[in-house]
Amino acid sequence: MNATIAAQMTGADILKLRKKRGILTWSLVLALGPVLIYFVAAVIEHATNPGKYGPAGGAQNFSDGLRVIALFFGPLAALLIGVEAGTGDASAGVFRDLVVTGRSRLALFATRVPAALAVTVAMMLSAYALLLIGTFAFASNLATPSGSLILNGLGFTLLATCVLCVVAVGFASLTTSKPAAIIALIAWQIVASPLLASIKGLGSTREGLLSQATAHFSPVHVGEGGHGASVTLSGGTAFIVLLAWVVVFLALGAWRTRTMDA
Amino acid sequence: MSALDQIPTTPREDSTGTAIQTTGLTKRFGERAAIDSVDLQVPRGSAFGFLGPNGAGKTTMIRMLLGLTKASAGSMSVLGHPVPAERSEALARVGAIVEEPRFHPQLTGRENLRIVAAARGPETHERIVGALRRVGLSERADEKVKKYSLGMRQRLGVARCLLADPLLLILDEPTNGLDPGGIQEFREMIRAMVEQEGRTVFISSHLLDEVEKICDHAAIVDRGKILMQGAIADLAEGGARHELIVGLDDPVRALEVLDGSSLVRQAQRSDEGLRVTLDEVADTSPTQSAAGVNAALVGAGLAVSRLEPVRQSLEKRFLEVTSRLSDSTTEEVGA
Numbered sequence: 001m002n003a004t005i006a007a008q009m010t011g012a013d014i015l016k017l018r019k020k021r022g023i024l025t026w027s028l029v030l031a032l033g034p035v036l037i038y039f040v041a042a043v044i045e046h047a048t049n050p051g052k053y054g055p056a057g058g059a060q061n062f063s064d065g066l067r068v069i070a071l072f073f074g075p076l077a078a079l080l081i082g083v084e085a086g087t088g089d090a091s092a093g094v095f096r097d098l099v100v101t102g103r104s105r106l107a108l109f110a111t112r113v114p115a116a117l118a119v120t121v122a123m124m125l126s127a128y129a130l131l132l133i134g135t136f137a138f139a140s141n142l143a144t145p146s147g148s149l150i151l152n153g154l155g156f157t158l159l160a161t162c163v164l165c166v167v168a169v170g171f172a173s174l175t176t177s178k179p180a181a182i183i184a185l186i187a188w189q190i191v192a193s194p195l196l197a198s199i200k201g202l203g204s205t206r207e208g209l210l211s212q213a214t215a216h217f218s219p220v221h222v223g224e225g226g227h228g229a230s231v232t233l234s235g236g237t238a239f240i241v242l243l244a245w246v247v248v249f250l251a252l253g254a255w256r257t258r259t260m261d262a
Numbered sequence: 263m264s265a266l267d268q269i270p271t272t273p274r275e276d277s278t279g280t281a282i283q284t285t286g287l288t289k290r291f292g293e294r295a296a297i298d299s300v301d302l303q304v305p306r307g308s309a310f311g312f313l314g315p316n317g318a319g320k321t322t323m324i325r326m327l328l329g330l331t332k333a334s335a336g337s338m339s340v341l342g343h344p345v346p347a348e349r350s351e352a353l354a355r356v357g358a359i360v361e362e363p364r365f366h367p368q369l370t371g372r373e374n375l376r377i378v379a380a381a382r383g384p385e386t387h388e389r390i391v392g393a394l395r396r397v398g399l400s401e402r403a404d405e406k407v408k409k410y411s412l413g414m415r416q417r418l419g420v421a422r423c424l425l426a427d428p429l430l431l432i433l434d435e436p437t438n439g440l441d442p443g444g445i446q447e448f449r450e451m452i453r454a455m456v457e458q459e460g461r462t463v464f465i466s467s468h469l470l471d472e473v474e475k476i477c478d479h480a481a482i483v484d485r486g487k488i489l490m491q492g493a494i495a496d497l498a499e500g501g502a503r504h505e506l507i508v509g510l511d512d513p514v515r516a517l518e519v520l521d522g523s524s525l526v527r528q529a530q531r532s533d534e535g536l537r538v539t540l541d542e543v544a545d546t547s548p549t550q551s552a553a554g555v556n557a558a559l560v561g562a563g564l565a566v567s568r569l570e571p572v573r574q575s576l577e578k579r580f581l582e583v584t585s586r587l588s589d590s591t592t593e594e595v596g597a
């Protein structure tokens with residue numbers, strides 16, 4: 001498969017995702033909605049009781065908003081996009097029609113990944129832009145985040161969401177069932193992973209959790225406990241854990257796509 | 263160049279030989295053989311009907327040919343390429359509809375074709391307009407597929423096949439959902455593809471009438487086995503070429519004349535006059551035997567007004583061979 005065909009196939013996969021209104025809408029709601037609600041609530045609080053509540057913008061609110069985007073709702077949006085990319089062809093019944101073109105199944109699987117990432121990145125950039133607008137527009141007399149923090153925050157947001165998106169593509173391709181993949185991944189992300197992270201008896205084995213490895217790269221304090229950083233990892237270990245999650249789920253998804261009856 | 267011109271109308275490869283060849287092809291699901299040691303030859307440049315009742319193994323066969331599922335045993339080649347070893351090369355010039363055509367419902371007809379064109383290669387995009395026009399969907403191409411009727415989806419499925427500029431089309435129950443007018447158009451399109459463009463069309467169907475009208479060759483399959491294959495005319499005739507309808511002035515006298523003839527196994531009166539079953543005589547063709555019967559009757563002074571071999575429909579032949587299999591299976595079980 002040459003670069004032209006790869007680009008065209010990726011473009012086709014992006015088209016499928018773009019036109020999947022339901023998933024796209026929910027992803028947008030999850031990515032942008034919480035940031036919007038966060039700022040609206042903070043503005044109202046500040047307006048009604050300025051003595052108790054400070055301005056809605058500024059560095060502290062940026063940090064809070066960043067956690068909302070990168071650790072909580074952004075990954076859920078990325079997860080939905082990844083699952084749709086991984087199961088879209090199979091659930092529509094067109095996977096076999098793509099196989100019949102003679103194109104290798106691995107190529108059909110591989111192009112799902114950049115397509116899902118492209119949509120996820122576009123969505124997270126929108127959410128991040130909204131965060132920055134709120135941060136600066138409502139800062140009033142508060143200090144605003146530095147340029148490096150803004151860049152690091154963007155990198156962290158994209159890292160946290162893109163890794164989960166890729167994992168979701170692989171996992172969804174493995175299950176080939178959209179409802180099953182969405183339920184399993186959301187349950188993992190919201191319940192199982194935080195629960196495991198908070199069980200101290202598990203000790204250093206918690207370093208293998210995706211959320212813990214991701215939290216290591218946060219430019220702002222993410223707190224402790226389930227969604228925060230429960231264990232301390234070295235940069236190298238965190239990187240290897242992220243890489244392992246990506247590689248394992250991509251391999252599983254590719255294997256399933258290559259071997260399943262179409 | 264018009265868009266229609268972009269769908270080639272002449273074959274670009276040798277149209278002799280076989281488009282599909284299988285040897286001992288077998289697919290097992292546990293103990294059950296869905297396809298059982300099938301040897302199939304589909305001549306290039308033919309419309310080939312793969313005929314069998316529901317559950318006979320037609321779709322399983324197609325899925326193996328297209329690499330959608332693995333064979334348990336045997337070998338196969340498509341357009342001269344062994345499958346699955348050279349699957350990509352084999353399928354590059356194959357268009358196929360397996361079971362009902364499926365599409366991304368949120369996309370338009372044109373966008374669905376773009377998806378497949380992207381997988382096939384850059385040159386394929388140029389064929390989209392011509393393919394849509396050929397199946398009569400140009401004006402509805404920018405509507406979402408979820409608004410399409412089943413018939414329109416079938417036509418879009420054919421358009422998707424045409425993107426490959428196919429030397430071989432494999433169509434699974436292709437007229438499902440088409441109205442009578444649509445079926446007629448479909449038949450004409452298939453015949454044009456075969457006769458004018460030299461493409462090979464492999465159609466699986468349980469509709470005998472459809473196969474008889476569209477195809478020139480066929481195989482009859484039941485319970486995973488090929489029972490017969492060959493030209494439609496030969497299949498339909500089968501044992502029937504040994505039967506004659508004889509019109510004459512005195513059937514009673516004719517029965518007396520034919521009684522004891524070495525050429526005749528059985529003769530009986532019918533509405534047309536006589537119905538004569540010829541005996542199989544070594545070194546004598548059915549045509550020669552019919553001439554002998556005629557000579558005997560005329561020699562006895564009878565006025566023969568009609569002498570015609572019984573033409574058997576493919577449907578009758580199909581029912582004969584499939585029920586024969588059913589009977590033999592029953593006997594084996596009983597034994």
